[in-house]
Amino acid sequence: MAASLFQDVPLKAKVVGWGIIFIPLVVLLLLAAIFLRPEPINQRLVWGCYVAANAPPLDIREDAIYIIEPARRKFSYIAEPSKTSYQLNVRPALLLKRMPTGHYQFLSTRGIGFFWPLLPAPGKNRDRMRHPEEYAGRIQIAADGGGVVYSRKSDADACRQ
Structure with a gap:
């Protein structure tokens, strides 16, 4: 023993x-x-019109995110810190899917929601914000086959419909 x-x-x-x-x-x-x-992030920081190549524009407002499409769907969001960066917590779960035409479309999917990372300027910490002041008006949305980066436009013509 x-x-x-x-x-x-x-x-x-x-x-x-x-x-x-x-x-x-x-x-x-x-x-x-x-x-x-x-540090908490002010929701006003993300308001605006966002566009991405071959994807429908998004109009982020105080009350909701509007998809600029004929159906004019909208969904709720919360700008919040995550464990390593900052993100938009969006509900319901809408998947950005590439269609055979090469364009993307938001489709309903199972799940309660998704998290969209808020991105700093290209070349700064790559895909991670350490402080809300680093936000560069870019959002990454997961899509089949990779991610789509939406950028905020200073002129909101793409979001007028």
């Missing part, structure tokens, strides 16, 4: 030893949870 490494150590010494190890770790985790929270 093998002898335990701490067999002759009194219980009080074991408790003190484990306390010396775990109390600082718990304090570090609490401090990280308090001070490393991402």
